[in-house]
Amino acid sequence: MAKCSVIQGEAQRQQADKRLEYAKFRRAMTLVVTAVSMTPLLLLSAVLYFSYHAVYEGKVFDHLEAVVERHALAIDEFLFERRQNVRMQVDSYTYEQLRDESLLNDRLRKMQSNYSNDYVDLGLVDEKGLQPAYAGPFRLLQADYGAAPWFRQAIAEDRFISDVFSGIRGTPHFIVTARGRKTGGEAFILRATIDFAHFNERVRQIRMGTTGLAFLVNRQGEFQTNLRPDETVDHAALAELAARDFSKSLPAHLEKANPQNQTMIYVAYPLKMKDWILVFQQEKHEAFSHLYNAQLISVSVLLLGGLAIVGTALALIRRMVQRISAAEQDQEVLQKQVVETGKLAAIGELAAGIAHEINNPLAIMVEHAGWIDDLMKGENTSGMKNFQEMQNSLKEIEIQGRRCKEITHKLLSFARRTDSRVQETQLNDLMQEVAGVSAQKARYGNTIIRLDLDPDLPTVHISPTEMQQVLLNLVNNAIDAMNKPEGVIVMRSHRDGPWVVLEVEDNGQGIPQANMPRIFEPFFTTKPVGKGTGLGLSICYGIIDKSGGTISVDSTPGQGTAFTVRLPATLPGSTAETQQPESIPNKGDDI
Known part of the structure; x- marks a missing residue:
């Protein structure tokens, strides 16, 4: 009993030592993997943050300026084309021809068809401001624009684009005009009203994120496009941008805190001969959201990376132990299967022996049944009452004996060692x-x-x-x-x-x-x-x-x-070495 207790105690101590070694291995591996993995993570995060922070601000402004400049040039080109189109009408027709409302209506339809209904109406205005011919949806025939500020500018310039105003129709719009001369030398203008809703939507499409929006103002800071009720603009920032000298910096950008204490970014680009300014504004927090996200991601990656590294180290150790245990279990199963295979082989040998032993008596039985049949044929069997039944029985013995022999022969062929x-x-x-x-x-x-x-x-x-x-x-x-x-x-x-x-x-x-x-x-x-x-x-x-x-x-x-x-298949005249086809077909589901 004392010896058994000593053996059990020794086994327990060995198991305790093994557990202690595994615990030390886990701690050492965790520390090494954590240190080796976290060091590049820390360095990479620091380099990424400072490098990204250094260049991101400039890239954000460069991107915004490129977007605003591209859209400003597109709007300027839009206005130039509409102005040139009106100019072409004045150059193509005389004052007397343009007074024909049927011609004016026809030109309006052609212009609307060519320019996606950007034009609302056309009007011919003489040197006094009276409109003797009109084509469009409003009742503006003989309208008097003599006192309108835009008319005094338009009659003095060869081409003119007005600011947005309400005018006689009472809705925001702006006009494009071209000046011509009558036969007697008096000046007249052909004016076209641009669809303000369509033009406003063109500007409204310049958006970024949820706080980025664009709008047009003139040099006096007056809006030339509409804002939604939920959109606010800092007028002090607009006044500062309107006073900018764009010849020195194009486009211009500005950072300024609004009354709600939100830092806003403004990017401005002039158009329409610098009479209008396309302004884009966005909250700085949203514009630099990627930078802030990168900072948050860096910290998160460090924390999650540390946790993942520690967890991975522990999981790998546990998996190694589990695999060792599983390998031992598989080995035991394999040994049992080998034993079963041996048993099956022994059973096969036993069956072969039994079949062989049975085959010899069967051969003797069949031989003697045939011998008896031969003897009976040589005797006088006329007096035997059951001769036919005896002969049938002998034939049945021979048939069944041969059947048993065939069965044992097949059993021997399968139980025999593989040739x-x-x-x-x-x-x-x-x-x-x-x-x-x-x-x-x-x-x-x-x-x-x-x-x-x-x-x-x-x-x-x-x-x-x-x-x-x-x-x-x-x-x-x-x-x-x-x-x-x-x-x-x-x-x-x-x-x-x-x-x-x-x-x-x-x-x-x-x-x-x-x-x-x-x-x-x-x-x-x-x-x-x-x-x-x-x-x-x-x-x-x-x-x-x-x-x-x-x-x-x-x-x-x-x-x-x-x-x-x-x-x-065997080919004529082929051998086992030469009869195989050149290629084996696809095995499909072969494993």
């Missing part, structure tokens, strides 16, 4: 033999084995005993896979070019897709413990592959499974 010698083999004969040997087991499983063999099937160079083992494994697996009262197994053979094709198809339960990649792995089986070793299909794959062929499987769960074996 790996390659010879010319007719696979139809092997399939018939396997079907005969497996017929009894199939009947017990309520299964029918059907043969569909090609009578002109060529031979193949293969070991007959190894091929018998392949076919028997496939048929036995098909019988075991049946889960219905009327199971059917079909064994087929046919030729496909230079290949002999064998198929073993059943209507059993099928193979789950998750198991398909592993069915040819050694010791993989889904049968209960003690029912299978998991070596059958692996051996089949090795035999067929060694013979220069392929084996593939096609299975649908609930419908059945079909194994297909392809072997090179």
Whole structure:
């Protein structure tokens, strides 16, 4: 007892020492991995933040200035085209022609068609400001613009674009004019009203984020486009931008805090001969959101990276221990399967011995039955009442004896050690033999084995005993896979070019897709413990592959499974070394 206690105590101490070593290993590995991994993270985060911060501000302004400049030039080009179009009408027609309202209406329709309805109306205004001809939706014929500020500017300039105003119609709009001369030398203008809603929307489309918006102002800081009620602008910042000298800096930008104590970014670009200014404003926090996000991400990456590194180190150690334990368990299972394989081999040897021992008495019985029949034929049997029955019994003994001999012969051929010698083999004969040997087991499983063999099937160079083992494994697996009262197994053979094709198809339960990649792995089986070793299909794959062929499987769960074996056919005058085809076809689902 004392010795057992000492042994148990020693074992416990060894286990405690092992646990202590694992604990030290975990701590050391965690510290090393953390230090090695966190150092570049810290350096990278610092470099990224300071470098990004240094260049990001300039890039944000460069981007905003490029966007504003591009849109300002586009708007300026829009205004120039509309102005030139009106100028072209004045150059193409005389004052008297333009007074014809039918011509004026026709020109308005053409201009609207060519420029997406940007024009609202056209009006001919004489030197006194009266409008003698008008084309458009409003009643503005004979309207008097003599006192309008825009008219005094328009009559004095060859081309003119007004600011946005309400005018007689009472809605915001602006006009484009071109000056012409009558025959007598008096001046007149042709004015066109631009669709303000469409123009306003063109400017409104210049947006970035949720706080970025664009608008137009003139040099007096008056808005030339509309703002929504929820949009606010700092008028002090507008006044400062309106007073800017754009000849020195183009475009101009400004940072200024609004009354709500929000720092706003303003970018401005002049257009319309510097009479208007396109202004874009956005909250600085939103404009620099990527910079702030980068700062937040850097800190988050450091924290999460540290946690991930520590967690990964601990997880890896636990996984290593689990894998060692799993490997030991797999080794135990492998040893058990080897023992089972040995048992099966011993059972096969025992069956072979029993078959051999039974075969000798059967031969004697059949021989003596024939001898008795010969003796009876030589005697006078006319007085024997039961002679015919005796003769029938002797024939039945001979028939059944030969049947038993055939069964033991087949059993011996399968139980005999595999003969790996390659010879010319007719696979139809092997399939018939396997079907005969497996017929009894199939009947017990309520299964029918059907043969569909090609009578002109060529031979193949293969070991007959190894091929018998392949076919028997496939048929036995098909019988075991049946889960219905009327199971059917079909064994087929046919030729496909230079290949002999064998198929073993059943209507059993099928193979789950998750198991398909592993069915040819050694010791993989889904049968209960003690029912299978998991070596059958692996051996089949090795035999067929060694013979220069392929084996593939096609299975649908609930419908059945079909194994297909392809072997090179024997060519006239060929040998086992020279008869294989040049290339092996695609294995499809081969593993």
